Amino acid sequence: MPKRILITGGAGFIGSHLSRRLLDEGHEVLCVDNFFTGTRANIEDLLDHKRFELMRHDITFPLYVEVDEIFNLACPASPVHYQFDPVQTTKTSVVGSINMLGLAKRLKVPILQASTSEVYGDPHVHPQTEDYWGNVNPIGVRSCYDEGKRCAETLFFDYRRQHNLTIKVVRIFNTYGPRMHPSDGRVVSNFIVQALRGDNITIFGEGSQTRSFCYVDDLIEGFLRLMATPDEVTGPINLGNPNEFTIRELAELVLDIVGGNSKLVSRPLPKDDPKQRKPDITLARETLGWEPNVQLRQGLERTVAYFDALLSDKAS
Template sequence: MHGQKRVMVTGGTGFLGSFLCERLLREGNDVLCVDNYYTGSRDNVLHLLDDSRFEVLRHDITFPLYVEVDEIYNLACPASPVHYQFDPVQTVKTNVHGAINMLGLAKRTKAKIFQASTSEVYGDPAVHPQPEDYRGSVNPIGPRACYDEGKRCAETLFFDYHRQYGVEIRVARIFNTYGPRMQTNDGRVVSNFIVQALQNEPITIFGNGTQTRSFCYVDDLIEGFIRLMGTPAGVTGPINLGNPGEFQVRELAEMVIEMTGSKSSIVYKPLPMDDPTQRKPDIRRAMQDLGWQPTVNLREGLEKTIAYFEWKLSGGVKSTLGVRSSRSAYTYLPTPAVGLPVPQAAPLGT
């Protein structure tokens, strides 16, 4: 392989990982995409396989990996409550054992390593918006703890490897992110609402719909990743990456119905245990240290995301709902699944 750097992306066939692999290739890097396909899909990177600088390795990071790399982006972990609660013990292992293995690799190869952490480390916050020095309000024994506490432990490991062994680290706390290539059965609020609306099924809101989230489009997030990884050694993070525009969940549902022309109604169900009532990033540190802030507003990002799900649900053919030309330029998956079911709505995840 040739190129600027040899970069490894764990979770590289997933929603975020596949976009990151694309960006790294565009910048002239050799990219090693590592994934166990638990929630990722090879389809997300099929269009990259003809690039000689791109390589895919099926591997579970809870086991050690021996490769030579210059940089590591550790994105491997299911991020949707539906997925991380399905096998909570494995979720903890991925966060903790996976972090140990990747940090060990970074230590051996002297690679710079990036950890994709999460706003879930703040739990159901008592401080709003959430700055990086807020220590959070997390239930350590609740049904979401496998993810929340797993990510908190991973952050601890990253900073301990940095202090004890001099490993060069970067830690990003990711807030709710959306965009094309989210799974149809992802279980997160944006994908749930869009799929339900496109199929004219009732849109399910947990709680009364007044809980808030801040939604960041995937392209903006990946730009934040690249900028954080490119900062001087003293900028370790953690740094919040998210869109500070705050919306009630009910507002999102109404916007999706309007944009899809759906006949869906809205139904309300009880709010699950430990589901946060508000979430909004304080991004002043990202603005100062990275010169970063989101540029894609919610309506613009939803337009692209709706177009993707129209395309996917139609089996990759022209949408019956009429995709506008501004949407159709987007790069989708080469081999979409056909006849995917409407997912069960789920608590919101990062």
């Protein structure tokens, strides 16, 4: 049955993909975004869609709308963006969550929180399971995001216990794909843009730190499967790709796809940068029947094509 679905951060990278998927399934989408990191370009082709509505709004202020489901994705998610205004980042995660939870409570509708693998910090457990409490610096330069998201999870589960609200919490591991912001400072977009421009590729340290990269279409499938589960299934649940790659391996793969003569150049490791990040997705497999299908090379080829077209348009 078609629903009217609110997506906060709907003009962002992940939100714009979720908007398209929900429209494809016949739903109405209310996209709410303050355009701090989201862009109109991400949703330009949706603006004339009869079931798509765009509202410019900052969720740190209350929102009064009527919807059947809420996906709370609003928050800058890359270090470059969330460290630009760290107080606002924390407010988005905490005050924004309170506002969206209050809306869900009033409407008696389910709400999904886009949390993050950053709640695990620089983990002492590898791979990370959902019952690991994490190793997070509460006063570091990344804390506005890490601790903001941890507090948001606290709020979601307190609303569940106190108000019997239907909640779903997803912990997102590194996700990539078309419509990533070209200057968001994330490793996939950084490497692709540098390679396409013929610049040297910057890796931090020796590039031995590891990450797991999930293609955005796989992530969206996990979102929808979790939202469709019975009320007692709350998460948190890891969604990510358990195949682990070093940063150097990623850089070399991007170079192989793009071609050119870019070299790898080392820079010092950023403060509090995790050395390992890999999800244990046993719970997602057992509860949702979910695992990623898109292999890294296949996903990178699609993402390179997107950035190639984007940079070509800007140059013309």
